[in-house]
Amino acid sequence: MGLEAFIAERKKSKDLLVMAHVVCGYPSFEENLQELEIMAEAGVDLVELQFPFSEPSADGPLFVRANEQSLKAGTTVDQCFEFMALVSARFPFKVLMMGYYNTVFKMGEDVFVQRLKEAGGVGYILPDLPIEESANLHSLSAEAGIEPVILMTPTSSDRRLAQLGAASRGMVYAVARKGVTGSKTNMGDDVIALIDRCKQHTNVPIGVGFGISSKADMDFLRGSADLAIVGTAALKTWEQSGAEGLQKFFADLMA
Amino acid sequence: MDIFDFSDGREGYYGEYGGVFLPEILHATIEELLECFRECKADPKFWQDYVALLQNYSGRPTPVTYLENLSRELGGAQIYVKRDDLNHTGSHKVNNVMGQGLLTQRLGKTRVIAETGAGQHGFATATMAAKFGFDCKIYMGAVDVARQRPNVFWMENLGAEVIAVEDGQKTLKDAVNECMRDWVTNMADTHYILGTACGPHPFPEMVSWFQSIIGLEAREQIIAQTGRLPNRVYACVGGGSNAMGLFQGFFDEPNVELIGCEAGGEGVGSYMHSARLAYDDASVGVAQGYKTYFLQNEEGNMNETHSVAAGLDYIGVNPIFSHLHDQGKVRFEAATDAEVKETLKLTMRTEGLIPALESTHGFVVALKEAATLAKDEIVLVNMSGRGDKDIFTIADALDDAKWKSFICGKADQYRAEKK
Numbered sequence: 001m002g003l004e005a006f007i008a009e010r011k012k013s014k015d016l017l018v019m020a021h022v023v024c025g026y027p028s029f030e031e032n033l034q035e036l037e038i039m040a041e042a043g044v045d046l047v048e049l050q051f052p053f054s055e056p057s058a059d060g061p062l063f064v065r066a067n068e069q070s071l072k073a074g075t076t077v078d079q080c081f082e083f084m085a086l087v088s089a090r091f092p093f094k095v096l097m098m099g100y101y102n103t104v105f106k107m108g109e110d111v112f113v114q115r116l117k118e119a120g121g122v123g124y125i126l127p128d129l130p131i132e133e134s135a136n137l138h139s140l141s142a143e144a145g146i147e148p149v150i151l152m153t154p155t156s157s158d159r160r161l162a163q164l165g166a167a168s169r170g171m172v173y174a175v176a177r178k179g180v181t182g183s184k185t186n187m188g189d190d191v192i193a194l195i196d197r198c199k200q201h202t203n204v205p206i207g208v209g210f211g212i213s214s215k216a217d218m219d220f221l222r223g224s225a226d227l228a229i230v231g232t233a234a235l236k237t238w239e240q241s242g243a244e245g246l247q248k249f250f251a252d253l254m255a
Numbered sequence: 256m257d258i259f260d261f262s263d264g265r266e267g268y269y270g271e272y273g274g275v276f277l278p279e280i281l282h283a284t285i286e287e288l289l290e291c292f293r294e295c296k297a298d299p300k301f302w303q304d305y306v307a308l309l310q311n312y313s314g315r316p317t318p319v320t321y322l323e324n325l326s327r328e329l330g331g332a333q334i335y336v337k338r339d340d341l342n343h344t345g346s347h348k349v350n351n352v353m354g355q356g357l358l359t360q361r362l363g364k365t366r367v368i369a370e371t372g373a374g375q376h377g378f379a380t381a382t383m384a385a386k387f388g389f390d391c392k393i394y395m396g397a398v399d400v401a402r403q404r405p406n407v408f409w410m411e412n413l414g415a416e417v418i419a420v421e422d423g424q425k426t427l428k429d430a431v432n433e434c435m436r437d438w439v440t441n442m443a444d445t446h447y448i449l450g451t452a453c454g455p456h457p458f459p460e461m462v463s464w465f466q467s468i469i470g471l472e473a474r475e476q477i478i479a480q481t482g483r484l485p486n487r488v489y490a491c492v493g494g495g496s497n498a499m500g501l502f503q504g505f506f507d508e509p510n511v512e513l514i515g516c517e518a519g520g521e522g523v524g525s526y527m528h529s530a531r532l533a534y535d536d537a538s539v540g541v542a543q544g545y546k547t548y549f550l551q552n553e554e555g556n557m558n559e560t561h562s563v564a565a566g567l568d569y570i571g572v573n574p575i576f577s578h579l580h581d582q583g584k585v586r587f588e589a590a591t592d593a594e595v596k597e598t599l600k601l602t603m604r605t606e607g608l609i610p611a612l613e614s615t616h617g618f619v620v621a622l623k624e625a626a627t628l629a630k631d632e633i634v635l636v637n638m639s640g641r642g643d644k645d646i647f648t649i650a651d652a653l654d655d656a657k658w659k660s661f662i663c664g665k666a667d668q669y670r671a672e673k674k
Contacts, residue, residue: 057432127279130279151280155284155442156282156283175280
């Protein structure tokens, strides 16, 4: 089942899905697995597995450090794909690759799509790859039944949203605010206005990310967005209070 | 040739290099910048204002100096030097910065950010921001802050806030990432003054355009002084802005050879260098907003780089040079740290010139080759910056006992004051 179909299926029994995030190999693959078990138990629907990159310029401080530490510990692309295969076989949620374009470029776009498919991934998020540079990758993905996640942002003009909408497959990632990952977003009219603008330009489900960390944020998004995307807040919780903390975090978030 | 004519190819691409690889949130900002830059480039008045500003504020045109003593001592080609070290703030960086300052005014923005390696670009940006009345934040790798304190001192006293970047290798590339992070947050009022001809389009073209003033002047000056064009033209290449600047004066001349001089660090095979094109260690990749040759591993993660010159210590290179390298239109060589120190001593003693460690890389290759050329041949070298800022590094390299005892004395004095 592809990304969009999976979201539709899950939405039959839930009004707001959750996409979570781990940085492969940080703090370690063992701990990643523990985090993912907690996420699966809590009923998380999708997970981004970030392949670490040395220049993660769209990420905030916590993920920057996670990328750096993971690489320092020797994490390789092979390990990330192996981990993805293990995770997609073990858990009920679907898995996406998140990373930077150079990782894809260096292995070759065709190889990337093939390996992603073999590892059970349903899509990918490459924040530094604009649609102008995506034609070949998107067509390879379409052939393989893999769906790219396009980002829509508060600074996108209507003309741009129309271009992005035309390229969107699977789901759209609506970036709730300017900036990098990990700072608090003030959930307000701006976010609702952005979701409404996105909906005018695409028919695929819309996930909202950047700064989502609480049940209040979830309640706010319910009825407007299809998915809430939780990244930094979960990693911060894991670092501060481990498995118990993360269980509580997702239990509270998804209550 | 007009390398900036994109009518036959893709906008912002030089062969297969260049492009725009940025988060979607910056799309509108880059479009706005590109549109403004196109207007400026098409407006003769903008260029006139730019030249006048540099004449009145920075002392342009900078001269071309004949190195009579060194030419005689080496016994080969006649050596001429373009003196961009004589700019206000001490390097060619001010050209680009003043140009982008005028552009920031046109954009109606009030805040500027910049990355810096050696500190020269940060120093120039802080200076420009003080003059134009912009808020200014400079990102600089913590390693570079530690080795270039004098420039940090000036930036802060000029009113800029200097952020020591503690991520990654804590050098220039990490400062670039941090600028990107600032820009994706504050683009509404902020222009990113990228310091070299790298990064996403239109930066390589825009920075090259502002720096072309070096080549325009140098071409006229060398012809006026010698009656002819040089045989070879040399410049150091970190990101590549001073070399692009000088080379643009000679791109259409089939008989002028252009040589880019990269940082060989500890030499071939050491993996402790920043030579992307002169050595075989780099490969094509996409990072920091553009596609070019990067010093990276096979999975696309960046390798550690090294140079005695902080301003050349960088993973990538101007995409235009990657293209011209493939086409064989520019030759790339590398100078090692050890060669740089020796050549610097020679240049100081023989000509009374103190080139920056970065610029000295150009001198190393130029002097080596000049010695093998005939006396009626001419070489031109870009002295893109002055070396006073490197006093700590140079004093270390020369192991200067009197300097060390001066610093110890100063340290004792400050310690006593603290108590």
